[in-house]
Amino acid sequence: MNALLLAGGLGTRLRPLTEQMPKPMALVANRPWLEHLVIHLKNQGIDHFVFAVKHYQELIRNHFGDGSRWGVSIRYALEPTLLGTAGAIKNAEDMLDERFIVVNADIVHEIQLLPLLEYHRQHGGLVTIGLTEVEDPTQYGVVEQDEHGRILRFVEKPRMEEAPSCKVNAGIYVMERQSLSYIPTNQAVSIERETFPLLIRETASVYGKVITGYWKDMGTKDRYRIIHWDILNRRFALPLSAQEKGQGIWVGDGCEIASGALLVPPVLIGNRVRIGERSIIGPYAVIGDDCLLGRNVRCSETIMWNRCKIGDAMHLNNCIFGNGLELGPSQILHGAVVNRMEVMRA
Ligand code: GDD
Ligand code: MG
Secondary structure, X not given: OEEEEEOOOOOHHHOOOOOOOOHHHOEEOOEEHHHHHHHHHHOOOOOEEEEEEOOOHHHHHHHHOOXXXXXXXXXXXXXOOOOHHHHHHHHOHHHOOOEEEEEEOXXXXXXXXXXXXXXXXXXXXXXXXXXXXXXXXXXXXXXXXXXXXXXXXXXXXXXXXXXXXXXXXXEEEEEEHHHHHHOOOOOOOOHHHHHHHHHHHHXXXXXXXXXXXXXXXXXXXXXXXXXXXXXXXXXOOOOOOOEEEXXXXXXXXXXXXXXXXXXXXXXXXXXXXXXXXXXXXXXXXXXXXXXXXXXXXXXXXXXXXXXXXXXXXXXXXXXXXXXXXXXXXXXXXXXXXXXXXXXXHO
């Protein structure tokens, strides 16, 4: 059984961070989320992947290649134009097994596949949708089910008063190949707005199973931040590549942290990071690989990606910086979300 990862969308709500990259390549705890996802699924026995790509697909290909570095096989289904969530799956049909998994690659989660697969087997549906419960379902695909778990209605992003429940599409499906015959070829088709409603109407063979464990769509800046704070306080126990030097203080390899600098937990420092005298980093800071932070820097509730250079006496709070940002010295920034290209244009 292989897994198709939907990784071709535009990621508009995470701009400017995703201005020049597909959203699933956004770093989460210093690694592209897509890489965490491949590792997580591989640990559960998936070793054949198809990536459905379009927007900045070369970045994904350059990073993953054929997947051998991760001990998996990765093939790419490139869309000529964006085909939508169902069109992208149809476009990859030749590469998919009789039964396969589809995952929205921008969902940050620790989903256990086994219970979902077991449920799918028992119910024998064409599709089983992983569900999660949220307070505000209006940003998601919302379902109504009967007492056997069969989905009677699937409504994408309804208004609050029209939402049939608070159970929403978690963006992970187990699908039978046969279900693909309901998707037209070479056309933009949405699985949420077209294919699921059609399958429900015509086959009554779409089921939903509530999944457990951490789950969040990283698609907005607020949620992107929350995911990081959840990782740092271990509400979400994502494996980290750095060593835990003290409680809640993770530091990568080859770092030079001045003896007078202070790391306030929880904090995650990448590889080869340099931090100058009297700087105070944390609480809630994620510093990417090869970042250079000067002296007297204050940095809290901030996420910075790789190769950022932060000058002396910079005060940062609640910021998100893309790769290679250079700032300072002596500025106070609160709530800034900046990537390098923006600064170059300014
Ligand atoms: N290849 C390809 N082609 N991928 C696409 C396309 C496309 O045309 N359109 C979207 N994707 C990918 C995105 O990159 C993302 O990983 C995933 O499909 C979902 O698209 P989003 O644009 O992030 O959708 P959403 O977050 O608004 O809603 C979806 O996810 C929710 C869960 O977070 C829907 O599936 C909802 O029903 C669901 O509740
Ligand atoms: Mg999304």
